[in-house]
Amino acid sequence: MLKVAKLQSAYGPSQVLFDVALEIGDGEVVTLLGRNGMGKTTTVKSIMGLVKPLAGELQFSGQNVLGATPERVARLGVGLVPEGRHTFPTLTVRENLVATAANRLGRKNPWTLERIYTLFPRLRERASQSAGTLSGGEQQMLVVSRALMTNPKLLILDEATEGLAPVIRAEIWSCIEALKAEGQSILLIDKNLHVLKRLADRHYILEKGRTVWSGTSQDLTRDAELVHGYVGL
Ligand SMILES: Nc1ncnc2c1ncn2[C@@H]1O[C@H](COP(=O)(O)OP(=O)(O)OP(=O)(O)O)[C@@H](O)[C@H]1O
Numbered sequence: 001m002l003k004v005a006k007l008q009s010a011y012g013p014s015q016v017l018f019d020v021a022l023e024i025g026d027g028e029v030v031t032l033l034g035r036n037g038m039g040k041t042t043t044v045k046s047i048m049g050l051v052k053p054l055a056g057e058l059q060f061s062g063q064n065v066l067g068a069t070p071e072r073v074a075r076l077g078v079g080l081v082p083e084g085r086h087t088f089p090t091l092t093v094r095e096n097l098v099a100t101a102a103n104r105l106g107r108k109n110p111w112t113l114e115r116i117y118t119l120f121p122r123l124r125e126r127a128s129q130s131a132g133t134l135s136g137g138e139q140q141m142l143v144v145s146r147a148l149m150t151n152p153k154l155l156i157l158d159e160a161t162e163g164l165a166p167v168i169r170a171e172i173w174s175c176i177e178a179l180k181a182e183g184q185s186i187l188l189i190d191k192n193l194h195v196l197k198r199l200a201d202r203h204y205i206l207e208k209g210r211t212v213w214s215g216t217s218q219d220l221t222r223d224a225e226l227v228h229g230y231v232g233l
Pocket residue numbers: 011014016034035036037038039040041042043
Protein backbone atom coordinates (compact mmCIF):
# COMPACT_ATOMS: atom_id res chain seq x y z
CA MET A 1 0.00 0.00 0.00
CA LEU A 2 2.77 2.46 0.98
CA LYS A 3 6.39 2.17 -0.02
CA VAL A 4 9.01 4.68 1.07
CA ALA A 5 12.64 4.19 0.03
CA LYS A 6 15.81 6.28 0.23
CA LEU A 7 13.70 9.28 1.15
CA GLN A 8 15.51 12.59 1.65
CA SER A 9 13.88 15.82 2.80
CA ALA A 10 14.99 19.23 4.03
CA TYR A 11 13.66 22.43 5.54
CA GLY A 12 15.38 25.06 3.40
CA PRO A 13 19.10 24.45 3.65
CA SER A 14 18.92 21.99 6.54
CA GLN A 15 18.53 18.39 5.48
CA VAL A 16 16.59 16.32 8.01
CA LEU A 17 15.89 13.04 6.21
CA PHE A 18 18.79 11.20 4.60
CA ASP A 19 17.64 7.64 4.00
CA VAL A 20 14.19 6.72 5.23
CA ALA A 21 12.66 3.44 4.18
CA LEU A 22 9.41 1.86 5.25
CA GLU A 23 6.62 -0.24 3.84
CA ILE A 24 3.06 -0.79 4.92
CA GLY A 25 0.99 -3.60 3.50
CA ASP A 26 -2.81 -3.84 3.29
CA GLY A 27 -4.33 -4.07 6.77
CA GLU A 28 -0.98 -3.71 8.53
CA VAL A 29 -0.35 -1.61 11.61
CA VAL A 30 3.17 -0.24 11.50
CA THR A 31 5.01 2.13 13.84
CA LEU A 32 7.68 4.74 13.34
CA LEU A 33 9.86 5.01 16.43
CA GLY A 34 12.79 7.18 17.45
CA ARG A 35 13.75 9.89 19.88
CA ASN A 36 12.60 13.50 19.51
CA GLY A 37 13.92 15.28 16.45
CA MET A 38 14.92 12.14 14.55
CA GLY A 39 12.59 12.89 11.64
CA LYS A 40 9.36 11.03 12.32
CA THR A 41 7.06 13.99 11.74
CA THR A 42 9.10 15.10 8.74
CA THR A 43 8.67 11.62 7.26
CA VAL A 44 4.92 11.90 7.71
CA LYS A 45 4.90 15.40 6.20
CA SER A 46 6.92 14.12 3.25
CA ILE A 47 4.46 11.28 2.68
CA MET A 48 1.56 13.76 2.81
CA GLY A 49 3.21 16.20 0.40
CA LEU A 50 3.42 18.87 3.11
CA VAL A 51 7.21 18.82 2.79
CA LYS A 52 8.60 18.36 -0.71
CA PRO A 53 11.19 15.55 -0.69
CA LEU A 54 14.61 16.13 -2.26
CA ALA A 55 14.90 12.58 -3.52
CA GLY A 56 13.77 9.02 -2.99
CA GLU A 57 10.88 6.77 -3.76
CA LEU A 58 7.36 7.31 -2.51
CA GLN A 59 4.55 5.09 -3.71
CA PHE A 60 1.01 4.86 -2.47
CA SER A 61 -1.57 2.44 -3.84
CA GLY A 62 0.77 1.66 -6.72
CA GLN A 63 1.09 5.33 -7.72
CA ASN A 64 4.18 7.49 -7.58
CA VAL A 65 3.46 10.28 -5.08
CA LEU A 66 6.95 11.74 -4.75
CA GLY A 67 6.37 15.49 -4.97
CA ALA A 68 2.56 15.11 -5.09
CA THR A 69 0.40 17.83 -3.53
CA PRO A 70 -1.24 17.18 -0.15
CA GLU A 71 -4.63 17.31 -1.90
CA ARG A 72 -3.67 14.50 -4.27
CA VAL A 73 -2.24 12.36 -1.47
CA ALA A 74 -5.38 12.88 0.60
CA ARG A 75 -7.60 12.09 -2.40
CA LEU A 76 -5.69 8.88 -3.00
CA GLY A 77 -6.66 7.86 0.52
CA VAL A 78 -4.11 8.89 3.13
CA GLY A 79 -5.76 10.34 6.25
CA LEU A 80 -3.59 12.19 8.76
CA VAL A 81 -4.10 12.91 12.44
CA PRO A 82 -1.34 15.48 12.88
CA GLU A 83 0.56 16.35 16.05
CA GLY A 84 -1.43 18.71 18.25
CA ARG A 85 -5.19 18.72 18.43
CA HIS A 86 -6.51 20.74 15.54
CA THR A 87 -10.27 20.90 15.38
CA PHE A 88 -12.43 23.63 13.86
CA PRO A 89 -13.13 25.16 17.29
CA THR A 90 -16.16 27.25 16.37
CA LEU A 91 -17.92 24.43 14.54
CA THR A 92 -19.94 21.86 16.44
CA VAL A 93 -18.73 18.29 16.79
CA ARG A 94 -21.20 17.17 14.15
CA GLU A 95 -20.15 19.95 11.77
CA ASN A 96 -16.49 19.03 12.25
CA LEU A 97 -17.31 15.48 11.26
CA VAL A 98 -19.39 16.20 8.18
CA ALA A 99 -16.85 18.81 7.01
CA THR A 100 -14.40 16.08 6.03
CA ALA A 101 -16.79 13.34 4.91
CA ALA A 102 -15.43 12.04 1.61
CA ASN A 103 -14.45 9.09 -0.56
CA ARG A 104 -17.67 7.23 0.17
CA LEU A 105 -18.25 5.81 -3.27
CA GLY A 106 -17.21 2.25 -3.79
CA ARG A 107 -16.33 1.70 -0.15
CA LYS A 108 -17.59 -1.48 1.43
CA ASN A 109 -18.43 -0.03 4.79
CA PRO A 110 -17.91 3.74 4.66
CA TRP A 111 -17.68 5.80 7.83
CA THR A 112 -20.88 7.59 8.75
CA LEU A 113 -21.80 9.79 11.71
CA GLU A 114 -23.60 6.83 13.22
CA ARG A 115 -20.54 4.58 13.03
CA ILE A 116 -18.36 7.30 14.54
CA TYR A 117 -20.82 7.81 17.40
CA THR A 118 -20.79 4.07 18.06
CA LEU A 119 -16.99 4.10 18.16
CA PHE A 120 -16.87 7.17 20.44
CA PRO A 121 -20.21 7.50 22.27
CA ARG A 122 -18.83 10.63 23.95
CA LEU A 123 -18.98 12.44 20.60
CA ARG A 124 -22.68 11.65 20.25
CA GLU A 125 -23.29 13.27 23.63
CA ARG A 126 -21.35 16.32 22.53
CA ALA A 127 -22.65 16.43 18.94
CA SER A 128 -24.07 19.96 19.08
CA GLN A 129 -21.38 21.44 21.30
CA SER A 130 -18.69 23.58 19.65
CA ALA A 131 -15.40 21.69 19.34
CA GLY A 132 -13.45 24.38 21.15
CA THR A 133 -15.31 23.60 24.38
CA LEU A 134 -14.39 19.88 24.41
CA SER A 135 -11.81 18.37 26.76
CA GLY A 136 -8.41 17.48 25.30
CA GLY A 137 -9.33 13.82 25.08
CA GLU A 138 -12.65 14.53 23.39
CA GLN A 139 -10.92 16.81 20.91
CA GLN A 140 -8.51 14.02 20.06
CA MET A 141 -11.40 11.59 19.54
CA LEU A 142 -12.89 14.19 17.21
CA VAL A 143 -9.67 14.62 15.26
CA VAL A 144 -9.29 10.85 14.82
CA SER A 145 -12.96 10.61 13.78
CA ARG A 146 -12.58 13.44 11.30
CA ALA A 147 -9.71 11.58 9.65
CA LEU A 148 -11.86 8.42 9.54
CA MET A 149 -14.69 10.33 7.84
CA THR A 150 -12.38 10.75 4.85
CA ASN A 151 -12.48 6.92 4.61
CA PRO A 152 -8.70 6.65 4.36
CA LYS A 153 -6.98 3.58 2.97
CA LEU A 154 -4.09 4.47 5.24
CA LEU A 155 -4.56 6.29 8.52
CA ILE A 156 -1.51 8.04 9.98
CA LEU A 157 -1.53 9.02 13.65
CA ASP A 158 1.30 11.32 14.77
CA GLU A 159 1.53 11.30 18.57
CA ALA A 160 -2.23 10.92 18.90
CA THR A 161 -2.13 10.02 22.59
CA GLU A 162 0.41 12.61 23.70
CA GLY A 163 -0.62 14.58 26.76
CA LEU A 164 -3.84 12.64 27.29
CA ALA A 165 -5.02 11.25 30.60
CA PRO A 166 -4.41 7.46 30.86
CA VAL A 167 -8.11 6.63 30.69
CA ILE A 168 -8.59 8.65 27.48
CA ARG A 169 -5.40 7.24 26.05
CA ALA A 170 -6.81 3.77 26.65
CA GLU A 171 -9.93 4.75 24.71
CA ILE A 172 -7.85 5.86 21.74
CA TRP A 173 -5.89 2.59 21.88
CA SER A 174 -9.03 0.50 21.92
CA CYS A 175 -10.33 2.49 18.96
CA ILE A 176 -7.12 1.70 17.10
CA GLU A 177 -7.50 -1.95 18.03
CA ALA A 178 -11.04 -1.95 16.65
CA LEU A 179 -9.83 -0.31 13.43
CA LYS A 180 -7.09 -2.89 13.10
CA ALA A 181 -9.61 -5.69 13.53
CA GLU A 182 -11.54 -4.18 10.59
CA GLY A 183 -8.42 -4.34 8.44
CA GLN A 184 -7.59 -0.62 8.47
CA SER A 185 -3.95 0.06 7.53
CA ILE A 186 -2.35 2.36 10.10
CA LEU A 187 0.96 4.13 10.59
CA LEU A 188 1.50 5.00 14.24
CA ILE A 189 3.97 7.38 15.83
CA ASP A 190 3.86 7.16 19.59
CA LYS A 191 6.00 6.80 22.64
CA ASN A 192 4.06 4.04 24.40
CA LEU A 193 6.26 1.20 23.30
CA HIS A 194 4.56 -1.46 25.42
CA VAL A 195 1.19 -0.76 23.78
CA LEU A 196 2.71 -0.48 20.32
CA LYS A 197 4.35 -3.87 20.74
CA ARG A 198 0.98 -5.41 21.40
CA LEU A 199 -0.94 -3.49 18.75
CA ALA A 200 1.38 -3.22 15.80
CA ASP A 201 2.61 -5.82 13.35
CA ARG A 202 5.92 -4.21 12.47
CA HIS A 203 8.14 -1.32 13.55
CA TYR A 204 10.73 1.01 12.06
CA ILE A 205 13.25 3.06 14.03
CA LEU A 206 14.58 6.39 12.78
CA GLU A 207 17.89 7.80 13.91
CA LYS A 208 18.99 11.18 12.55
CA GLY A 209 16.86 10.88 9.45
CA ARG A 210 17.74 7.29 8.60
CA THR A 211 15.88 4.03 9.05
CA VAL A 212 18.28 2.09 11.24
CA TRP A 213 16.17 -0.85 12.40
CA SER A 214 13.01 -2.64 11.37
CA GLY A 215 11.28 -5.73 12.61
CA THR A 216 8.25 -7.37 14.15
CA SER A 217 7.07 -6.92 17.74
CA GLN A 218 8.86 -10.17 18.54
CA ASP A 219 12.10 -8.75 17.10
CA LEU A 220 11.56 -5.62 19.15
CA THR A 221 11.47 -7.69 22.33
CA ARG A 222 14.50 -9.73 21.23
CA ASP A 223 16.52 -6.57 20.43
CA ALA A 224 15.29 -4.73 23.55
CA GLU A 225 18.71 -3.34 24.44
CA LEU A 226 19.46 -2.05 20.97
CA VAL A 227 15.97 -0.58 20.69
CA HIS A 228 16.35 1.10 24.06
CA GLY A 229 19.54 2.73 22.80
CA TYR A 230 17.75 4.15 19.76
CA VAL A 231 14.41 5.02 21.27
CA GLY A 232 15.40 5.78 24.84
CA LEU A 233 12.29 4.04 26.23
N1 LIG B 1 9.60 23.58 10.09
C1 LIG B 1 10.89 23.24 10.35
N2 LIG B 1 11.91 24.00 9.96
C2 LIG B 1 13.19 23.66 10.21
N3 LIG B 1 13.55 22.55 10.88
C3 LIG B 1 12.58 21.75 11.31
C4 LIG B 1 11.20 22.04 11.08
N4 LIG B 1 10.45 21.06 11.64
C5 LIG B 1 11.33 20.19 12.20
N5 LIG B 1 12.60 20.60 12.00
C6 LIG B 1 13.82 19.90 12.44
O1 LIG B 1 13.88 18.66 11.77
C7 LIG B 1 14.36 17.65 12.63
C8 LIG B 1 13.38 16.48 12.67
O2 LIG B 1 12.17 16.92 13.27
P1 LIG B 1 10.85 16.03 13.33
O3 LIG B 1 9.76 16.88 13.89
O4 LIG B 1 10.65 15.39 12.02
O5 LIG B 1 11.28 14.95 14.39
P2 LIG B 1 10.42 13.91 15.19
O6 LIG B 1 11.19 12.65 15.17
O7 LIG B 1 9.03 13.89 14.69
O8 LIG B 1 10.47 14.50 16.65
P3 LIG B 1 9.30 14.96 17.62
O9 LIG B 1 8.91 13.72 18.34
O10 LIG B 1 10.01 15.94 18.49
O11 LIG B 1 8.22 15.56 16.77
C9 LIG B 1 14.61 18.32 13.98
O12 LIG B 1 15.97 18.63 14.10
C10 LIG B 1 13.79 19.57 13.92
O13 LIG B 1 14.37 20.57 14.68
